[in-house]
Structure formats: structure tokens, C-alpha cells
Amino acid sequence: MHDLKHLDAEAKKLMMELEGKTLKPRERAAIPPQEMPAQDAQKRIGNMNEVARGYTEAQVRLESMRCLQCKNAPCIKGCPVEIDIPRFIKHAEDGKFAESLAVIKESSLLPAICGRVCPQETQCQEFCTVGKMLKDVNKAVSIGRIERYVADVELHGGNPIMPEVASPTGKRVAIVGSGPAGITAAADIRKAGHEVTIFEAFHKPGGVMVYGIPEFRLPKAIVEYEINNLKQMGVEIKTNFLVGRTRKLRDLIDKDGYNAVFIGSGAGLPKFMHIEGENLIGVLSANEYLTRSNLMKAYNREHAHTPIFVSRVVGVLGGGNVAMDAARTAVRLGAEKVYVVYRRTEKEMPARVEEVAHAKEEGVEFLLLQSPKRILGNEKQQVRAMEVLSYKLGEPDDSGRRRPIAIEGSERELPVDTVIVSIGNDSNPLLEKTTEGLATNKWGNIIINDDCSTSIDRIYAGGDIVLGAATVILAMGQGRKAAASINALLASESGD
Amino acid sequence: MNRILAKRQLSDEVFLMKIEAPLIAQERQPGQFIILQLDTDFGERIPLTIADADPEEGSITIIFQTVGNTSHRLAAMETGDAIENLLGPLGHPTDIRKYGKVVCVGGGIGVAPLHPIAKAMKEAGNEVTIIIGARNRKLVIFEEEMGRIADKLIVCTDDGSYGRKALVTGPLKEVCETWNPDLAVAIGPPIMMKFCAETTRPFGVHTLVSLNTIMIDGTGMCGGCRVTVGGETKFVCVDGPEFDGHLVDFDNMMLRLGTYTREEEADHHACHLDLALEEDHGNA
Numbered sequence: 001m002h003d004l005k006h007l008d009a010e011a012k013k014l015m016m017e018l019e020g021k022t023l024k025p026r027e028r029a030a031i032p033p034q035e036m037p038a039q040d041a042q043k044r045i046g047n048m049n050e051v052a053r054g055y056t057e058a059q060v061r062l063e064s065m066r067c068l069q070c071k072n073a074p075c076i077k078g079c080p081v082e083i084d085i086p087r088f089i090k091h092a093e094d095g096k097f098a099e100s101l102a103v104i105k106e107s108s109l110l111p112a113i114c115g116r117v118c119p120q121e122t123q124c125q126e127f128c129t130v131g132k133m134l135k136d137v138n139k140a141v142s143i144g145r146i147e148r149y150v151a152d153v154e155l156h157g158g159n160p161i162m163p164e165v166a167s168p169t170g171k172r173v174a175i176v177g178s179g180p181a182g183i184t185a186a187a188d189i190r191k192a193g194h195e196v197t198i199f200e201a202f203h204k205p206g207g208v209m210v211y212g213i214p215e216f217r218l219p220k221a222i223v224e225y226e227i228n229n230l231k232q233m234g235v236e237i238k239t240n241f242l243v244g245r246t247r248k249l250r251d252l253i254d255k256d257g258y259n260a261v262f263i264g265s266g267a268g269l270p271k272f273m274h275i276e277g278e279n280l281i282g283v284l285s286a287n288e289y290l291t292r293s294n295l296m297k298a299y300n301r302e303h304a305h306t307p308i309f310v311s312r313v314v315g316v317l318g319g320g321n322v323a324m325d326a327a328r329t330a331v332r333l334g335a336e337k338v339y340v341v342y343r344r345t346e347k348e349m350p351a352r353v354e355e356v357a358h359a360k361e362e363g364v365e366f367l368l369l370q371s372p373k374r375i376l377g378n379e380k381q382q383v384r385a386m387e388v389l390s391y392k393l394g395e396p397d398d399s400g401r402r403r404p405i406a407i408e409g410s411e412r413e414l415p416v417d418t419v420i421v422s423i424g425n426d427s428n429p430l431l432e433k434t435t436e437g438l439a440t441n442k443w444g445n446i447i448i449n450d451d452c453s454t455s456i457d458r459i460y461a462g463g464d465i466v467l468g469a470a471t472v473i474l475a476m477g478q479g480r481k482a483a484a485s486i487n488a489l490l491a492s493e494s495g496d
Numbered sequence: 497m498n499r500i501l502a503k504r505q506l507s508d509e510v511f512l513m514k515i516e517a518p519l520i521a522q523e524r525q526p527g528q529f530i531i532l533q534l535d536t537d538f539g540e541r542i543p544l545t546i547a548d549a550d551p552e553e554g555s556i557t558i559i560f561q562t563v564g565n566t567s568h569r570l571a572a573m574e575t576g577d578a579i580e581n582l583l584g585p586l587g588h589p590t591d592i593r594k595y596g597k598v599v600c601v602g603g604g605i606g607v608a609p610l611h612p613i614a615k616a617m618k619e620a621g622n623e624v625t626i627i628i629g630a631r632n633r634k635l636v637i638f639e640e641e642m643g644r645i646a647d648k649l650i651v652c653t654d655d656g657s658y659g660r661k662a663l664v665t666g667p668l669k670e671v672c673e674t675w676n677p678d679l680a681v682a683i684g685p686p687i688m689m690k691f692c693a694e695t696t697r698p699f700g701v702h703t704l705v706s707l708n709t710i711m712i713d714g715t716g717m718c719g720g721c722r723v724t725v726g727g728e729t730k731f732v733c734v735d736g737p738e739f740d741g742h743l744v745d746f747d748n749m750m751l752r753l754g755t756y757t758r759e760e761e762a763d764h765h766a767c768h769l770d771l772a773l774e775e776d777h778g779n780a
């Protein structure tokens with residue numbers, strides 16, 4: 001069904017019929033939504049390669065024809081960085097991919113990444129007129145897939161558009177963290193001619209995009225490509241540097257002479273459920289499991305020195321993207337059976353629809369309206385089972401989602417040998433603890449003003465450390481905003 | 497670049513290395529550690545305590561035992577070689593102040609991480625008794641350095657080949673009985689720390705232990721290093737590495753240390769094969 005050759009042939013046939021015709025809106029909406037070609041499920045569970053292979057040229061042009069070029073363009077307000085969606089899609093329809101990408105790059109720095117990982121169905125595509133006409137958000141114009149296609153054209157040998165860097169201002173800015181927020185802020189600040197240094201705790205830059213999101217969803221080569229572009233712009237990247245420990249945050253300004261700092265340190269503190277048995281052997285956070293596999297390349301058992309837990313039956317707790325990534329990684333690492341255990345129903349699951357569908361195709365089994373009460377171990381304190389409790393949905397809570405209510409007496413044992421806890425991340429408290437006067441809220445998120453400034457003069461923040469675990473595009477959007485504020489601050493001070 | 501400035505073999509399995517790391521040398525405090533990785537693509541990240549530092553020279557000293565793949569490969573490196581990745585200083589520094597009488601107990605390689613703490617305790621005006629223990633004479637390290645710090649030094653070996661024939665818990669009990677220490681610091685293999693804590697418990701002597709769990713990031717991101725302390729989950733890399741020894745669930749911690757034993761053994765085996773092959777080639 002997702003076979004590339006077949007999908008391409010169908011698209012070409014239809015293209016021949018439609019090319020050159022002036023289409024009415026009804027006719028555009030009648031074009032079948034283009035399926036994403038994907039690796040066959042049976043094959044892909046044996047490798048780490050990207051699952052979604054990307055549209056073919058005929059497909060991307062057909063999908064672009066589905067766009068009605070709405071005057072009011074409701075899709076734009078669904079995009080956190082307000083990409084001019086109809087305009088880039090129009091160029092793609094005409095096969096002018098470089099022009100199309102140029103439109104996207106006016107607003108977004110990382111289209112190849114966002115085109116892959118944005119939760120489009122709750123952002124741009126949620127508001128799409130075509131989706132509304134067809135009464136199904138999954139039949140909206142596939143804005144993200146088109147975005148990915150035009151971005152990939154550049155990656156695959158097109159001419160990269162190098163942003164221009166203004167002449168040196170003599171000012172220096174430090175960036176903490178090299179995730180999407182940090183990368184974006186660095187690029188925008190560098191463009192204004194300031195010197196920029198990124199400090200990254202890990203040995204590789206990229207943030208969650210390299211240590212969390214797996215290769216089969218976001219190839220690491222793409223992140224590396226973006227990092228290389230940054231370096232070519234003259235941004236310096238210092239890895240193995242933990243701000244707060246290697247150097248105190250304030251010292252970057254007071255002792256090292258940086259004129260401003262942007263904090264994009266992410267939300268890296270794994271939540272646990274605080275239930276009995278959580279420290280048994282075989283209970284891991286998704287962060288640990290995914291970091292071992294992605295960043296440390298433990299899936300490559302032949303070359304990597306970092307081991308990874310060998311599992312037969314895995315229970316993944318949670319229903320977000322992180323849970324899907326952990327479950328699908330476990331499948332690829334050879335688990336015989338993988339369950340996703342989630343308290344609510346599929347409708348409430350925060351994971352992207354595409355990831356849930358892919359997980360199912362790969363044999364992951366969803367145990368919905370269930371939650372573990374405790375984890376049971378054997379005499380060697382190794383996990384042997386989870387005791388799960390069934391739930392039903394009650395009244396909506398503050399978040400508007402219906403609250404799950406435990407059904408008393410419904411406990412049962414689910415035999416598993418591994419439990420991967422993927423119930424989300426809080427903010428890492430390290431910077432707060434080592435920096436006097438850095439204001440945070442009760443979840444440990446840094447508090448910012450409208451211009452992304454923090455409680456400390458010259459220090460700005462954005463991304464997950466401010467928003468809590470959010471999305472790549474939101475982190476990017478905040479990186480942009482903070483960069484604009486920092487650039488304005490520095491410009492106002494260069495009055496000599 | 498983190499160049500190796502000096503290398504010394506202290507015993508069959510124990511090596512000392514001085515490494516160029518100017519920023520870490522400036523910021524580090526007793527009780528803190530680093531994480532190093534030998535190659536960016538496939539290397540493992542391993543934690544090692546900062547045994548000493550020289551801010552002027554911009555260097556730190558590590559002392560490590562060869563146990564598995566990475567420590568063996570590190571031991572095979574020479575002065576002038578560079579370590580690709582070095583992160584630190586990590587962890588919560590030791591709470592150094594004047595307690596009065598402090599007994600410091602180091603077992604095996606644990607003597608290395610104990611050294612900066614003992615030194616700082618002495619400098620803070622404490623009276624310091626140091627007990628160092630090892631399986632046999634060849635494994636005793638840092639005797640001279642510790643001798644310079646200690647008001648009283650007791651050396652013991654399991655087999656009696658040097659010093660007193662005893663486990664460290666023997667002299668520790670006597671010290672508790674006769675000297676009334678205000679604080680005990682015990683660092684060494686988990687089993688030793690567990691029994692040191694059991695030894696001091698009846699005397700009500702507050703006892704710090706430094707835990708050596710498995711780690712990846714060392715920044716609080718993965719939770720792989722977690723232990724149960726007083727019924728609560730703590731992350732050793734950020735909340736520790738030092739904890740109240742009377743509250744640590746050592747049995748769970750020891751079992752968790754074995755989480756990857758099977759896989760590590762396979763890797764260790766492969767690494768010895770590699771090294772053997774390299775030697776063969778070197779000879780050819």
C-alpha cells in the first residue's frame with residue numbers, strides 16, 4: 001500500500017490528466033490525498049533506516065494541487081512560525097522547488113526537520129480548508145510532507161542558500177544547548193554580525209533531535225547538515241561543556257565577556273511514576289533507552305561499546321511521541337512483544353497520528369485505559385511482570401481531556417521483562433540550582449517576559465526549558481524571538 | 497584538546513593519568529567527577545572521580561582500574577595522546593567543613609576518590625584518621641599521599657601481605673569504639689561501603705558514601721544512575737555522588753550495577769581479542 005513505485009505510478013498517471021488544466025476548487029479537493037511511501041513494515045523492523053521515504057516529484061505536485069490557495073489562508077495561523085503556506089505550496093505545484101524553499105526559509109530555519117516531525121494534524125493542517133471540506137483532518141493538504149520534499153531537494157545536492165552574515169560588531173553571545181531553540185537563536189544572532197558560541201553538554205550537538213528522536217524517524221545526517229551550516233556561518237560550537245558546572249551561567253557574562261546569553265537547555269529530566277518496583281532491573285526511562293540507542297549507537301552491537309538492555313517482552317508506559325519512539329526502538333532491537341500501556345484512549349494520545357499508525361503496523365500492541373499499579377520482580381530483582389489496573393473515562397478535566405478513573409478490583413498481571421517509562425520530562429534543575437536569581441515556576445520552567453528575557457539582565461531563554469516538553473517548531477519559534485530581542489538589545493548599545 | 501600529560505601505573509590494574517583540562521581544574525571541588533569518552537561515534541561514556549587538580553597547570557588527575565572495555569583502552573593510551581571527550585566537573589561537591597574528628601575509609605581503587613576529600617577535610621581543620629584497605633600488597637595505592645594528610649593512618653590487606661590482616665571494617669569498628677569520630681567517609685566497592693555503614697550505624701556516626709552507579713549523561717537527563725535513598729529515588733550524578741550511607745539501599749544498587757553484565761562481558765572479551773591482535777601485529 002505504501003510502495004513507492006506503485007504510488008509514484010498512480011500519481012504520474014493522474015498528473016498527465018490534470019497538467020495544464022485550470023482546476024476548480026472542487027476538482028482540487030477531489031484529488032486523492034497522496035499517501036506517504038514507506039518502507040515495508042516487515043522489512044523496516046529489521047533496520048534503523050527512515051520509515052517514511054518522502055514523496056516523489058509527481059506526488060508532491062499532485063498534493064500541492066489539492067491546495068485551494070485560500071485568500072485568508074487559515075493554515076498559516078496554525079503554524080507557530082507562520083510560514084506563508086499557500087505561497088510555498090504554489091511554487092511546489094509549479095515544480096519550482098528552490099523558490100518554494102526560499103519562501104519557507106523566510107520563517108523557518110529547519111524545514112527538513114519540521115516537515116518530518118511537526119505534529120501537523122494539530123498545527124497547520126488542523127485549520128486547512130480542504131480538511132474541513134472533507135470532514136477529516138487527515139485529508140487536509142499534507143503541508144508538512146510538501147515542506148519536507150522541497151527541503152530535501154536542497155539536502156540532496158541542490159544549491160544550499162547560505163544566509164548572509166553582517167559585518168562583525170565585536171559583540172559576543174553565548175548559547176546554552178544545541179537543540180532546535182539554540183540552533184535557531186545562534187543562526188539569527190550570527191546573521192546580525194555578532195560572534196556566537198554554543199555550549200553543549202553532550203559530545204554531539206543537536207539536542208533531542210540527536211539523542212531522543214530515532215534515526216528511523218529523523219536521520220541524523222539531516223541534523224548534522226544543519227549543524228554544519230551553522231559552523232559555516234561562523235558559529236562556534238563547544239561540546240562537553242555543562243553550563244552551571246564547567247562554568248557558572250553568570251560567569252559567562254561577568255568573567256568571559258559575553259554580552260548576552262540565550263538558554264535553550266531543554267526539558268531533560270525524566271518523570272517516573274513513583275510506584276513500587278520502579279528501581280528493579282529492567283525498568284528504564286525512555287530517555288536512557290533512546291540515548292543509548294541513538295546517541296551512543298548501541299543498536300549497532302558490532303561497533304558500539306555502550307550496551308543496551310536486551311528484552312523479550314516490553315511494556316512502554318505513556319502515549320506520546322516519546323513512548324512511540326521507545327516502543328518502535330524496542331521492536332527494532334529484537335523484542336518479541338511490545339505493549340504500549342496508556343491510561344486513556346487512542347483519541348487522547350498526544351503522539352502524532354502517523355507514529356501511532358506506524359507503531360501498529362510494526363506489531364506494537366496498545367493496551368488502552370490501563371495503567372500499572374506496581375512493577376513486580378523475581379528473586380534477583382529483575383522485572384517479571386506489571387500489575388495493571390483498568391480505567392474508564394470520566395468527566396473532562398482542566399485540559400479538556402476526559403479524566404481516567406480506575407476501576408476497582410480490575411488488577412491483573414501482565415508478564416514483561418522490561419518496563420520503559422515514557423510519561424514525559426520535567427525541566428532539568430541544574431541551571432536553576434547553580435544560578436542565583438534565575439526565576440522559575442513550580443515545574444522548574446524558566447519564567448520569561450514577552451521578549452524572552454529572564455529575571456537576570458542579559459539572559460534570555462526559550463524552548464522546552466520555558467514551555468515544558470513541547471515541540472521542535474515551538475522551540476524554534478522561541479529561539480527566533482529571543483534572537484530578535486538580543487539583536488535589538490545589542491544594536492541599541494552600539495551607539496558609538 | 498584533553499591531552500594526557502603524564503601516566504603512571506600504580507599496580508597491575510590501576511593507572512594514574514594527568515590530563516589537560518584547564519576549565520575543569522579551575523572549577524572542580526572535592527567529591528566531583530568527570531565523564532570521558534574515547535571516541536565520539538561508538539565510545540562508551542564512563543565516570544571517573546577527579547582525584548586531584550592543578551589549576552595553575554590546568555590539569556586534573558584521574559586514577560582508574562581496568563575493568564572493562566573503556567578502562568582497558570584508556571590504560572593503553574600514552575602521554576601526548578588526546579582524549580576525545582571529557583565533561584566535568586560533575587556532581588555535588590562534598591560538604592567540607594569543620595566536623596571535629598573525621599575517619600576516612602578507602603577500599604581498593606576507592607582510595608583515589610577519597611584522597612581529595614581527606615585532604616580538604618584536613619585543610620578545614622579536622623583531625624583525620626585514614627584507613628586504607630586492599631586485597632593484597634600489590635593493590636595498595638596512595639599510601640604515601642594519605643600518610644602525609646592523616647593524623648593516623650591504618651593500612652590493611654585481606655590476605656595480610658601488607659599492614660594489618662583485616663577488612664577495613666575491623667579497624668573502623670575500633671576507631672568508632674575508641675576515638676568517637678564525628679563523621680565517617682567511606683569510599684570503595686559497594687559491598688565495602690555497605691558494611692562500613694553497618695559498622696558505624698550502632699555508634700550513630702554519620703557516614704558519607706560515594707556511589708558508583710552506571711551512568712550515561714551525568715547531567716540528570718537519563719535516570720540510569722538512580723538509587724533508592726531513604727525510600728526515595730535519587731539521581732547519583734546530580735543529587736550525589738555522596739549520600740548518607742545509613743539510608744542507601746545497597747542491595748538494590750549492587751544488583752542494578754549488574755544490569756548489563758552479560759553484554760559487557762561479551763564486549764570486554766571482544767576488546768581483549770582486539771588488543772591481543774594489535775599486539776600480534778606489533779610484533780610482526
Ligand SMILES: Cc1cc2nc3c(=O)[nH]c(=O)nc-3n(C[C@H](O)[C@H](O)[C@H](O)COP(=O)(O)OP(=O)(O)OC[C@H]3O[C@@H](n4cnc5c(N)ncnc54)[C@H](O)[C@@H]3O)c2cc1C
Nearest residue numbers: 177179180181201207208212243265266463464470471472
Ligand atoms: C523521544 C522524543 C520524541 C520527540 N518527538 C517529537 C516530534 O515528533 N515532534 C516534535 O515537534 N517534537 C518532538 N519532541 C519534542 C522536541 O524534541 C522538543 O520539544 C525540542 O527538541 C525542544 O528543543 P530545545 O531546543 O528546547 O531543547 P533540546 O532539544 O532538549 O536541547 C537542549 C540541549 O541542551 C543541552 N543542555 C542542557 N543543559 C545544558 C547545560 N547546562 N549546559 C550545556 N548544554 C545543556 C542538552 O544536552 C541538549 O542537547 C520529542 C521529544 C522526545 C524526547
Ligand SMILES: Cc1cc2nc3c(=O)[nH]c(=O)nc-3n(C[C@H](O)[C@H](O)[C@H](O)COP(=O)(O)OP(=O)(O)OC[C@H]3O[C@@H](n4cnc5c(N)ncnc54)[C@H](O)[C@@H]3O)c2cc1C
Nearest residue numbers: 542543544545559560561563564565566567708709710760
Ligand atoms: C561517580 C563515579 C565515580 C567513579 N570514580 C572512579 C574512579 O575514580 N576510578 C575508577 O577506577 N572507577 C571509578 N568509577 C567506576 C567506573 O566508572 C567504572 O569502572 C567504569 O565505568 C567501567 O568502564 P569499562 O568500560 O572499563 O567497563 P565496562 O565494560 O563498562 O564494565 C565492566 C564491568 O563493570 C561493571 N560496571 C559498569 N559500570 C560500573 C560502575 N560505574 N561501577 C562499577 N562497576 C561497573 C559492569 O557491570 C561490568 O561487569 C566511578 C563511578 C562513578 C559513578
Ligand code: SF4
Nearest residue numbers: 079114118123124144
Ligand atoms: S513548520 Fe510545522 S506547523 Fe509550520 S507549516 Fe511546517 S509542518 Fe506546518
Ligand code: SF4
Nearest residue numbers: 067068070075128129
Ligand atoms: S488552508 Fe489548506 S487549502 Fe487553504 S491555503 Fe492553507 S493549505 Fe491551502
Ligand code: FES
Nearest residue numbers: 714716718719733
Ligand atoms: S547519569 Fe543520566 S541521570 Fe544520572
